[in-house]
Amino acid sequence: MSILYIIIGLTLLVFGGNWLLKAAVGLSLKLNIPKIVIGMTVVSFATSAPELIVSIKSALDGATGLAVGNVIGSNIANLALVLAITVILSPIDVEKSFYKTDWPVMMIASVMLYFFIVNDRTIQTYEGIILFTSLVAFLIYLLRFQKQAVVDEMPEDDEDLPLFKIALFLAIGGFGLWAGSELLIDGSVTLAKSLGVSDAVIGVTVVSVGTSVPELAASIIAVINKEKAISLGNLIGSNVFNILAVLGITSMITPIQVKEDAASLINHDIFWMLAISFAILPLVFIPKGRRLGWRDGVLLLGAYVVFIYMTIT
Numbered sequence: 657m658s659i660l661y662i663i664i665g666l667t668l669l670v671f672g673g674n675w676l677l678k679a680a681v682g683l684s685l686k687l688n689i690p691k692i693v694i695g696m697t698v699v700s701f702a703t704s705a706p707e708l709i710v711s712i713k714s715a716l717d718g719a720t721g722l723a724v725g726n727v728i729g730s731n732i733a734n735l736a737l738v739l740a741i742t743v744i745l746s747p748i749d750v751e752k753s754f755y756k757t758d759w760p761v762m763m764i765a766s767v768m769l770y771f772f773i774v775n776d777r778t779i780q781t782y783e784g785i786i787l788f789t790s791l792v793a794f795l796i797y798l799l800r801f802q803k804q805a806v807v808d809e810m811p812e813d814d815e816d817l818p819l820f821k822i823a824l825f826l827a828i829g830g831f832g833l834w835a836g837s838e839l840l841i842d843g844s845v846t847l848a849k850s851l852g853v854s855d856a857v858i859g860v861t862v863v864s865v866g867t868s869v870p871e872l873a874a875s876i877i878a879v880i881n882k883e884k885a886i887s888l889g890n891l892i893g894s895n896v897f898n899i900l901a902v903l904g905i906t907s908m909i910t911p912i913q914v915k916e917d918a919a920s921l922i923n924h925d926i927f928w929m930l931a932i933s934f935a936i937l938p939l940v941f942i943p944k945g946r947r948l949g950w951r952d953g954v955l956l957l958g959a960y961v962v963f964i965y966m967t968i969t
Contacts, residue, residue: 658850661843665836672832673873676702677881679825682817693798696758696893699874702830704897709834711906723906724773724914727898728925731766733868734891734898735932736960742875744953748888750946758892759937761794765899766933770926777914777922784907791900833870841866888948895933920967928963932956 676699684694711723742748768790772783779787817825844866871894878890906912914921939952 658843658846661839662847665838665840665843668832668836668839669869669873670836670877672829672834672836672870673877674829675825675832676829676874677877678817679822679829682822682825686817686819686822689799693889696798696889696896697795698826699890700893700897701901702826702833702870702874704894704902705830705834705870708902708905711902712909715906715910715912723903723912724779725921725925727769727902728921728929730868731895731898731929732925732932732960732963733865734871734895735936736956736963737865738868738872738875739888739891739936739948740953740956740960741872742879742888742891742953743948744950744957745876746879747947747949750888750940750948752946754888754892754946755937755940757797758889759940762892762895763933765790765896766930769899769903770930773912773914773922773926779903779907779912781908781911784904784912787900787904788908791896791904794896794900833873836873837866837869840869924967932959935959 680694680699683698711726714723768787772779871891874890903912940946940948
């Protein structure tokens with residue numbers, strides 16, 4: 657049964673990612689907005705929905721540390737796993753607005769999270785309001801001023817869709833990614849337990865990777881369809897959404913406290929998130945200017961393997 661769940665989950669992820677991509681391209685054309693903006697807003701919101709649902713449910717159930725761990729683990733996986741696999745498959749050329757706007761906003765959000773939890777180990781309600789207000793300000797800026805941040809390889813292949821089809825593809829695609837990731841996680845956890853794998857190993861591998869599966873599916877399908885702007889925008893935007901929206905909204909509902917048994921989030925995991933987020937900038941310029949290639953992907957993937965190993969041991 658677990659293998660059937662995995663197969664159905666993967667199928668839904670592929671179709672969901674494809675529908676979401678069609679909606680994103682159609683919306684970009686309809687509103688005359690750069691694709692990276694759609695990737696950083698609409699696609700990111702859809703792929704961050706699992707984190708939002710998990711975090712709010714965890715906070716309401718009293719497991720507030722899981723909400724923070726879910727976001728930190730997902731942000732690490734988005735860059736060190738999903739972006740790594742994406743650029744190994746196909747290099748991404750970036751424009752100036754990536755390192756002038758998109759990357760700095762991701763770093764600012766990451767640093768804000770660090771300072772909000774490092775002293776009192778709690779994201780207070782007023783801090784959640786600050787996070788969410790920052791997101792609103794960022795979205796307004798994006799929609800008004802953001803320019804192209806990734807070279808569009810095949811603009812002539814873009815399909816102009818009617819508004820009802822865009823909305824339909826968006827809804828079905830988002831649901832497909834969510835349902836697919838749920839089935840994949842359930843099937844993988846059940847299979848791992850039946851093989852005698854410990855809960856700790858399952859937690860840092862299957863579950864943390866599982867919440868990033870929607871981003872992985874959307875990004876790989878975007879790369880296959882030569883829509884790299886949506887791919888990169890989705891990953892950067894998803895990390896921003898995870899901090900500013902997921903933790904912002906959750907802590908506005910109830911303060912998020914990191915308890916003693918989850919101290920590694922503050923002592924270990926958040927530093928990995930900050931380091932990997934920061935490393936994206938030099939990787940864009942080295943060894944070839946304004947480009948993320950397969951070598952960068954291998955380095956990021958290597959960092960993720962080290963992170964997982966250090967977390968397990």
